Amino acid sequence: TDPVVGIRLSLERGRLLNSSGSPAAATEHFIDALGAARSAAEDFLEVDAAHMLAITDRDHADDWTAQALRAVGRSRDPRTQRWAGSLHNNAGWTRHDAGDYAAALDEFEVALAAYSVHGTIEQVRVARWAVARALRSMARFDDALEIQLRLAAHGPADGYVEEELAELLLATARRQEAAEHARAAVELLAADGWFAEYESGRLERLRQ
Numbered sequence: 001t002d003p004v005v006g007i008r009l010s011l012e013r014g015r016l017l018n019s020s021g022s023p024a025a026a027t028e029h030f031i032d033a034l035g036a037a038r039s040a041a042e043d044f045l046e047v048d049a050a051h052m053l054a055i056t057d058r059d060h061a062d063d064w065t066a067q068a069l070r071a072v073g074r075s076r077d078p079r080t081q082r083w084a085g086s087l088h089n090n091a092g093w094t095r096h097d098a099g100d101y102a103a104a105l106d107e108f109e110v111a112l113a114a115y116s117v118h119g120t121i122e123q124v125r126v127a128r129w130a131v132a133r134a135l136r137s138m139a140r141f142d143d144a145l146e147i148q149l150r151l152a153a154h155g156p157a158d159g160y161v162e163e164e165l166a167e168l169l170l171a172t173a174r175r176q177e178a179a180e181h182a183r184a185a186v187e188l189l190a191a192d193g194w195f196a197e198y199e200s201g202r203l204e205r206l207r208q
Contacts, residue, residue, distance in 0.1 A: 014033065092108040115127045129147075139171075
């Protein structure tokens with residue numbers, strides 16, 4: 001049996017279990033995939049498994065991310081090297097959720113640098129947005145506003161950018177401008193079924 005097939009099956013079973021709300025069960029499959037990928041010297045799949053473990057095994061997320069980054073660092077496979085942006089982005093959100101905004105900013109800036117080398121235009125754009133989001137959390141409103149205004153000026157209509165502009169303008173006492181961007185954000189984000197269902201609190205705040 002091709003070991004790669006078995007590794008991919010373990011990964012997909014894990015993803016299905018995680019999507020259905022069973023992260024502990026998913027973790028077992030990702031651990032199996034990680035071990036098999038290492039034995040088979042499949043760098044890309046090894047990083048994929050460690051990346052998923054950082055999502056399902058939150059108590060050890062930093063360790064799994066560190067293992068994934070070590071695998072990226074020693075790999076000569078360009079596909080594997082492209083994982084760096086995603087891994088640093090995920091680490092950034094882990095730190096942001098924990099309230100360590102300075103560390104989150106560091107991770108987001110490394111992710112941006114990685115995406116600038118290996119990523120798509122959209123990935124670079126999202127990475128810039130994340131940097132600005134961390135800056136807002138650090139009350140560096142002017143720096144964050146400069147980035148978001150640049151994204152608004154040089155990209156398609158984006159509800160997430162409009163939301164950030166509304167928050168930043170409100171934070172800097174520019175209420176009328178904030179309201180204009182809040183209206184634009186509501187129009188765009190209310191049309192996003194996922195956002196409307198899972199981020200209804202943010203949508204209601206924008207409406208208010």
